[in-house]
Amino acid sequence: MTARTALSYRPANPELAVFVSGITSMGIEVLALRIVAPQFGSHIYTVGGIMTVCLAALSLGYWQGGKRATDATNREMTWLLLGTAVYMAVVIYASDILLSQTAALALPARYAALPSSIILFGPPTYLLGFISPYAAELSRKEGTGEASGHVYALGTIGSILGSAATTFVLIPALTVDTIGLVFGITLVATAVAIEAPSLPQKPTFASVGIAVLLVVATGAGPVAFDHRGDVVYHTQTAYQELEVVDDGDVRTMYLDGARHSAMDLEEPKRHVFEYTKYFHLPMLLTDDVEDVDNVLFIGGGGYTGPKDFEQRYDVDVDVVEIDPQVTDTAEEYFGLEHGENMTSHTIDGKQYLQNTDETYDVIVLDAYKKDQVPFHLTTVEFMELASDRLADDGVFHANVIAAPSGAAGEFYRAQWKTMDEAFGGTYAFRTSNTNEIQNIEIAATNAETDFSESDLAERNDERDLGIGLTDEVDNYMGEPDTSDAPVLRDDRGEVDSLLDPMLGQRYVIEETEDNSSAGSDSGDPAAPAVALGTAPLVIAAAPKKRTPVER
Structure with a gap:
């Protein structure tokens, strides 16, 4: 033809x-x-x-x-x-x-x-x-x-x-x-x-x-009441459904129907989600807070952690967020301002680490979902890459969603074992006193370390971080039994099978009290916990016909 x-x-x-x-x-x-x-x-x-x-x-x-x-x-x-x-x-x-x-x-x-x-x-x-x-x-x-x-x-x-x-x-x-x-x-x-x-x-x-x-x-779709609050923004990005919902004074970012970031509109510096306070634990694990100059966050969301670090410490903060519309939304709805000390990079986290020559004192990995974890950010190869990009006394911190024990803790134990393979010292902290699925914070030092809970409590008393971490240190967990846990590797796709026991189980996100300012020693175990069951039952998608803002 x-x-x-x-x-x-x-x-x-x-x-x-x-x-x-x-x-x-x-x-x-x-x-x-x-x-x-x-x-x-x-x-x-x-x-x-x-x-x-x-x-x-x-x-x-x-x-x-x-x-x-x-x-x-x-x-x-x-x-x-x-x-x-x-x-x-x-x-x-x-x-x-x-x-x-x-x-x-x-x-x-x-x-x-x-x-x-x-x-x-x-x-x-x-x-x-x-x-x-x-x-x-x-x-x-x-x-x-x-x-x-x-x-x-x-x-x-x-x-x-x-x-x-x-x-x-x-x-x-x-x-x-x-x-x-x-x-x-x-x-x-x-x-x-x-x-x-x-x-x-x-x-x-x-x-x-x-x-x-x-x-x-x-x-003209069916009229329905959205129990989450008022949907002020809703869009489909190249990666996920993104919504911003206001419930009273609390603004929340939802990604694919799951809560990922929250901000108190009346008190923007308050940590609405308790687990974001744990991002400061690396400041207790490092030798000297004054030596922390460069911090990297992998995963931006509403930029709660990056904003807090930029405002609280004299550090340069790089943020790797693969979805550019998440960063745009954080700027428009969550008070994110890019300046001399805050830089965002639109790229996959592993690719960024492979391409950068920068050395960081703290790296925070906050890119996991309960039911969807980018497996290439969990493996020993990734952890070794992160270790190479850390300073000798640097600290790596991962926000893992799993249960502290039982079948629903399989992913936590595998992640702990994998990180322990790549780093000198590994420490875990629960964020809820329940045994439900929750945010478990795993911190690892590049150097060989062996901190006890009392060591960290002493450092918390001595160091003026402007944020109290007493209750966070109290949630220190001992080394888990990882005898039956695999070391996650690039050539073995085991993450989905490890997440499988968590499907359909309740996910608890602890919240701070309304009056817990960013500089106070909060994190009371009696603070309210939001129990999230199976996404279909509790985290429902916003009725699209009620969305007042689309773009």
Whole structure:
């Protein structure tokens, strides 16, 4: 085919239908994770479940379509496309309600996302599966092999385009509902194009009605009360769903439905989450506070820790945050100001350490989620890299989410053992007196050290840090039993299996008292704890239709 012929080529109706079905089916599969993740998390079971459902539904559609292909017509393909568009309106309008309802089903946590995935994405993918065998039957190509190969090629090209466009263009730029609208209108437009230029009455009226239905579903969703507070900002970034929610005087950043940072609007220097005070423990483990000049945070969120270090100590603070919109949100809603002593880097944490020649006195790793941990930031290879970037008396600090003991503590024990392999001394501190899943702070010194709890308590009394760490030191834990724990390595993907026992279990985040100023000795064990159960039950996604700010 010459360039001129290619430019003037007009695809036949079956070719157009199969190309668009490829775009839409793969686009729906990519979009599905963004719809389901805020309710059920974005761990491997959610991702694998969505892929399984979509592939199973598509295969069933291929099979059924193949059995009926001998009677295939362009009109039947029109109704299949319009039927899929109708279901896209259902997904746009009812996904929040359906997710919350299916979350209450008594299923093991690893399978919790399957019912909603089946109901939301099974039917439209099934309908689109009919298109390929129909298109092969209606193809102008001579011979079954040539027709099938042509259809497979067009469908695959469409799938590549749908996957790339959804991932790199639509999700960073549009809301989930708007992307659903784009897919729905594309299906309707394709149905009209197949019928053109005659435009029979029934398909034409149906197309107009479905287009209106899609627009209405996008603009007027079910009214629901958001128990978290007022959603002041909501967007889909290239990495996650990001929300800012105000509940009274407390502003919270949610990433994929989970709380990650909080700020007291009336008292911005207060540590709302107790675990952020533990970030100062390295100042007790280092030989001399005055020698701490350079600090690195891997993971920014609302920049609670980086802001505190910049304001409290005479240090330069570098922050590595892979999601640029998280940093933008911290600037706009959490009072982040970049100056001479604060620099943000938009890059993966491991890549930054590999590329930098900077030496740090303190490195704080705060990039883990309860159900999704970037495994390459957990391994002994990463820890050795971090050790190489630390000063000889430097301190590495990791915010780990796990239980102190039991099956839900498997990841904590493996992480402790891995860090102990790379550093000279390793210490752990619980943030809650319960045995629930919580933030466990693991600090490690580059030099060979052997601090006891009393040693750290003495240093806390002697050093004027401007923040009391008495209760934090009291939560010092002894060395865990790591005899059955693995050392995490780059070539062994064990993290997901270690996180598995935590699925569906309660996650406790301790909060400080409202009157606990940043300079006071707070952290009272009686301080309130927020118990977060399985994300579907407690941390619900904000109703998108109530979001007052979108961009």
